[in-house]
Amino acid sequence: MTRQALILVCVLTAAGCGRWAALDSDAFARGQASQERFTMDAAACKEAAENARSYGIAGMAADNVGKHDVFNRTYAACMKTRGYAPHTSLTTLWEGYDL
Secondary structure, three states, X not given: OHHHHHHHHHHHHHHHHOOOOOOOHHHEEOOOOOHHHHHHHHHHHHHHHHHHHHOOOOHHHHOXXXXXXXXXXXXXXXXXXXXXXXXXXXXXXXXXOOO
């Protein structure tokens, strides 16, 4: 029973860590875009996401998880608008975060 509880705690902890990671260009496929264009678009999206996160967020969203969530949603929306698709494989997605 103790071993099962320990495994459950480890799994839940690992799953929760993903909410703390800020997305970056590693989470998206470059597709047909040049590396230079992809890097410029990723930087512009990061700036837009930082701006969205820096606004005064009140209530439940004021904690760090809420701020990371705002950053990640804004960054992902910006990258998708520019035509980049998120990696579909979780193993590929998390490679950039060394988890």
